[in-house]
Amino acid sequence: MSFNTFGTQVRRRIIFFILISFIGSVVISLFQMQILENQSFEKKSNENSVKKEIIDAPRGIFYDRYFKVAISNKPTFTFRITPATYNKSRTSMIESVINSGSGFVDQVLKENKHQSIYSPLRVKKDVDFNFVSWYEENSENLPGVSYAVELQRDYSFGINASHMLGYVKEISMEQLDRNREKYSQGDFVGYTGLEKQYENYLCGEKGYRLYLIDSKQKPIGRYNEGKDDKIPQKGNDIVLTIDKQIQKIAEDAFMGKRGALVAIEPSTGEILAFVSSPSFNLADFDAVTSSKVLQEYIEDESKPLYNRATMSINSPGSTFKVMNLIAALETGIVTPETTIRCTGGIQYGDRFFGCMHTHGTISAVEAIEKSCNSYFYNIILKMDLDTWADYARQFGFGSKPGIDIPEQASGLVPDSDYYNRVVGKGKWAKGWTISLGIGQGELGVSVAQLAKYAALVANNGKTKVPHLVKGYIRSEDREFSAFDFDDVKVNVSEKTFDIVKLGMYKVVNGNGSATNIRNAKIAIAGKTGTSQNPHGDNHAVFVGFAPFEKPEIAIAVLVENVGFGSTHAAPIARDVIVAYLNNKRVNAEKQFIANAGKGN
Amino acid sequence: MKIDYKIQDKFDFGLFLPVLSLIIIGLLAIYSSTVNHPTAIGNFERQLSWTFISILVFFIVYFLPQQTFRYAAIFSYALSIFFLIVVLIMGKTVYGAKSWLAFGPFGFQPSEFAKIGVILFMAYWFTKSERNINNPLEIGYALTIGFLPVLLILLEPDMGTAIVYIILTLAMIFWSGISIFGMFVVVSPGVAAFASLFGLHVFIIALVFVVILLFIFKRNLYTNATVFVLNLAAGYFFDYAFNMLKPHQQSRITSFIDPSSDPLGAGYNALQAKVAIGSGGFWGKGFMEGNQTQLRFIPEQWTDFIYCVIGEEFGFLGSIIVVILFGIVLVKILNYASISKSKSNSLILIGILAVLFSHFAINIGMNVGITPVIGLPLPFLSYGGSSLLMNMVLIGITMNIYKNRKLHT
Incomplete structure (x- = not known):
C-alpha cells in the first residue's frame, strides 16, 4: 500500500510544521502586544479611541407650484438623558421644569431600556427655552442630562394638507431592521402621504464627526483634525403641484x-x-x-x-x-x-x-x-x-x-x-x-x-x-x-x-x-x-x-x-x-x- | 470476533474536552460583549441553545455507522452545489454577501454546510478506484470538484469562505499523494493570479519565478510551455474578471490587499482590535471589565472579533490558552489522519483539519494583525448557529473515524 508509508509521514511533518509555525507566530505577536507593548496599547485604550458622532441631515422641505414654502423645518430643543451617568434622584425636579407630570421620565427610560445606556436618549422634543436656561445654570448637578438642537417640521405656512403631505414619526423597529445601513434608532421618517412616498428624496445623507475620546467617553479632541469628517447632505426639496392659496x-x-x-x-x-x-x-x-x-x-x-x-x-x-x-x-x-x-x-x-x-x-x-x-x-x-x-x-x-x-x-x-x-x-x-x-x-x-x-x-x-x-x-x-x-x-x-x-x-x-x-x-x-x-x-x-x-x-x-x-x-x-x-x-x-x- | 475497548479507546476525551472548553470560553466572551448591547441582546441565550443542539448533533454523527460517510458522499455534494446555486437566486444578503437562505423563521448558510459535501466527495473520489493523482487529468477532476463551490461562493461574494474552500481543496490534493511538481502546477497559477492584483510589475516577477522553477524541475518543453501559458492565462483572466466587478466589490478586494486604503472601515476595526488585545496585558482586565469591549469600539464584536474580547478581558493568559486548545485539536486531527488505515477516512480528516485551521488562522491572524482583514468566524467561539453546528459535525465525523480506526474498510 503506497499510501500509508514514507510519503505520508513527510506530508504529515509538512502540515505539522505549518500548524506549529502559525501558532508560534500568533504567540509571538500576542507576547509582543500584550506583554512588551502593553503600556502603549493601554494608553491608547484609555485615551486614543475614536468615536463617531452622527450628524443628522436636515430633511428636504416642500414648495408649492409657485415655489412658495409649504412646509419647512425649524430648530427645537430636545431634552436628552444618558442613562449610564444619569442620577435618578433628579427626576422629580426635571419633571417639574419640563412640565410633564410625574412618572414621565421613568416611563421613557423604561420604554427604551434596550437602547445603549452610554448614548443620549431623546426624552422630550420641543422643550421650552426655560428648560435650557435652567439646565445651563445647574448643569454640574445634572449628570447624564443634556439637550440638543434638532430640526423639526414647521407646519406654520398657512396650509394644513395633512392627508396629502402625511406625517413623520420616529422610525419603528421593523422599519429599522429592514434598513440599518441608512437609518438609526430615533430617526424620523415619513409614515404616510408624500412624506412616505418621497422619503428617499427627502431624507438626505447623514454625516459624522470623529472624536478622540478617553475611556470615560469624554471627547478630548478631533480625530485627524476633522479631515475625515463627513458633512451631512441635506435632503432634496420637493416642489408640489399644489397652489397654496x-x-x-x-x-x-x-x-x-x-x-x-x-x-x-x-x-x-x-x-x-x-x-x-x-x-x-x-x-x-x-x-x-x-x-x-x-x-x-x-x-x-x-x-x-x-x-x-x-x-x-x-x-x-x-x-x-x-x-x-x-x-x-x-x-x-x-x-x-x-x-x-x-x-x-x-x-x-x-x-x-x-x-x-x-x-x-x-x-x-x-x-x-x-x-x-x-x-x-x-x-x-x-x-x-x-x-x-x-x-x-x-x-x-x-x-x-x-x-x-x-x-x-x-x-x-x-x-x-x-x-x-x-x-x-x-x-x-x-x-x-x-x-x-x-x-x-x-x-x-x-x-x-x-x-x-x-x-x-x-x-x-x-x-x-x-x-x-x-x-x-x-x-x-x-x-x-x-x-x-x-x-x-x-x-x-x-x-x-x-x-x-x-x-x-x-x-x-x-x-x-x-x-x-x-x-x-x-x-x-x-x-x-x-x-x-x-x-x-x-x-x-x-x-x-x-x-x-x-x-x-x-x-x-x-x-x-x-x-x-x-x-x-x-x-x-x-x-x-x-x-x-x-x-x-x-x-x-x-x-x-x-x-x-x-x-x- | 468482538473486541471490548475501554471507553477511552472509543471516545477521545483528549479531543472532546478542548473543544468543549473552547465553546465555553466563547460563550463567556459572547455574554460579555452582548449583554449590555442594544441590538445584540439575547444573543447569549440563542448561542446557548445552539450549543445544546450542536452537542446533540455531534453525538448523532459520532454514533453513525462508518459507511455513512462513503454512501453520503455523492448525495451531499450534489445537495451542496444545489443549495449554493439556490442561494445565489433567492438568498438574503447578510454583510454584503448573498449567503443566507431563509425558510420562514429558520435559515442557514449553504456555504457552511457545503464543506461536508466537498470533503466527503473528494475523499470518495480519490479512493473510488485506483487513481493516479499525478495524472494531469485526475488533477483537473479534483480541482473541478473543489473549485466549483469556490466559484459559486465568490459570486455571493464571500471572499473569506472561498479562501477556506481553496485551502481545503489544495490540502486534500496534497494529502492524496501528489508529487511536488504536481503541487507546483496546481498552486502556481493561483499565485500568478493573486500577483496580478498588485500590478504588472509583481505579475512579471511572479512569472520569472515560475520560469526559474520550471528550469529546476527539468521537465520536457511541452510541459513547461503548458504550465507557463496556464500562469499567464490565470493572471490575465483574473485581471479581466477584476475589471468586470462593480466598484464596491473591487474596493472589497483592494481593502483586502491594503487595509489602510479604507482606514475607517476594515482598517479601523483592525486597529481597534489590536488596541483591545494589546491593552489586555498578562492577566487581562477581567470578565466584563474590558473598556474597548464594553464601550463597543468594534462593531459586532461577538462574531468575527470575538478573539479580541478574550484578549482584552482574559489577557495574554486567556489568549494563549485558546491558541493552545486549538493547537491540541488540530494536531490530534492530524495524528488521526496519519494513523488511519483507510485512505478515504484519512483524507476526510485532512479536509476537516484544513477547514478548522484556515478559519482559525485567518480569524486569529486578523485579530492580532498578522493577516489582512477577512470576515470569517472563529470556530467554536464566534456567535452563530450555522457555524457552531457545522464545526461540531466536523468534530463528530473526526471522533467517529477515531472510534472506528481499527476497523478495516
Missing part, C-alpha cells in the same frame, strides 16, 4: 364639514388642491410621545386620519351620467338626435324607477342638463353590462387613480363577473343593473377618481396620471428636475365629448341643477350628483371644469351627509375655480413683469 381657500371652505375635494389641471394631471376633511394636526406626530394623541385621533368618531379624497368610496350619483352618456354615444345606443320620452320614471318588472320630474321629450344634451333619470334607465337597459364596465374602467374607475401617495383605494365597477360571483350565476338580471344608469347601486368611486374623470372629459380624453409633485430641487446644486408622469388617454371621439360638455355647460348656464354657481366672468361646466348613503344623510357631489372653452381646472367635490349636490358641493367648487384662475392670472402677470424687467 387655492389649497387654503378649499380647506377653509370645508371648515366644519366632512368630505373631500380634488382639483386637477386637465392638460398636465397636476393636482392643484387636495382636501380631506376633517383633517388633523401634523405637528402632533412630530414628537416623541405621541401614542396618546394618536389614540385620540383613532377613537375620534369623525375619523380625521382617514384620507377621504383617495380612500373613501361612495356612489357617484348623477355625476356618473356623463360617463354613461359617453358610453351610449360611443356604442351607438343613442345618437345626439335620439330623443326619449320621460313620463316621470320607468316600470321594469315589478319595480318602478322614478325620475325627479316628468321631462317629456329629452335629447342627449338635455338629459345631462336636466339630469333626467328616465333617459339613463333607458340607455343602461340597452347597453351590454361588460361594455359599459370597460368604458368606466377606461376613465379610471375601478382602479387606483395612481396619485403619488401610498393611501389609495380602487373602488368598484361591477361587471357580469362581479354579479356572478356575488349574486350567483343566472340569479341576476337587467333589473339589478338599472340603478347603475344614474350612478347608484354597487358602483363605488373616490373623489380622486372623479377628479381624474373630470380632467379627462375637460381635455377631450387626454391627461396625465394625477400627481401632487412636480419635481425636486437637488440639494447639491439647487437645480430643479421635473418628474415624468405617464399619459392617460381614452378612446372616445371629440364629437362625443362636445355633446356631453355642452350638457355640462347647460347644467350651470342653462336650465340645469347648478345654475346657482353661474359666474359672469368664467364659464363653468359641471354636473351635480347625490350619493345615496345607506348609513345616514346623502352626500352632495359635484364634478366640473372651467373655463368651458379652454379648460384649465377640473374639479371633484364631495360633501358628506348634507343632501343635494348643487346647494353644498357646487359652490365650493366654484370658489376654488374662481380663485385659482384669478391667482393664475396674477402670477402670470407678475412673471411677465419680472421677465420684462430682465429684458431692460
